[in-house]
Amino acid sequence: MKLSTTPQTRRGHRGGPARRIGRTLALVLPVVLVLSGTLAVTRVNWTGGPSSSVLAASDISAAGVSTKTVSRAPQDVLRDQLMSELQDKNPGVVLTHLQQAVNGHPALARHCSAIARALGQAAVRIYGASRAQSYARPVCDTSFASGVFAAHS
Secondary structure, eight states, X not given: OOOOSSOOOTTTOOOOHHHHHHHHHHHHHHHHHHXXXXXXXXXXOOSOSOGGGSXXXXXXXXXXXXXXXXXXXXXXXXXXXXXXXXXXXXXXXXXXXXXXXXXXXXXXXXXXXXXXXXXXXXXXXXXXXHHHXXXXXXXXXXXXXXXXXXXXX
């Protein structure tokens, strides 16, 4: 039986394969956890819309995001609907529908001013400044009126 001449202590022990595996795991495991958490978050449907609009981790290719279509934001859909409605109906009716949409979906409230401003600008193009201003009312903090003013000046 051979005895080592250097005393082996816990502190002085360099370790073998188990220690190297442990160090490797200590470096790699946090990266794996962060990546898996990021990919899990992309699978969550945060919009509350149909689940087909969710970007899945499998949709991401090595070259970047795949060519699958991503659905439009709810505020963009609402703005486009109201803009097309403005062609057929007066701005007062459209503003009422905007207020109803915001009341029904409170998440749209932060986009209400931008939508109302765009409606005001479009109303000036369709009806002229003075007639468009006659439809102004306090929907979204009078943003419709500021849109009319911006388009007129």
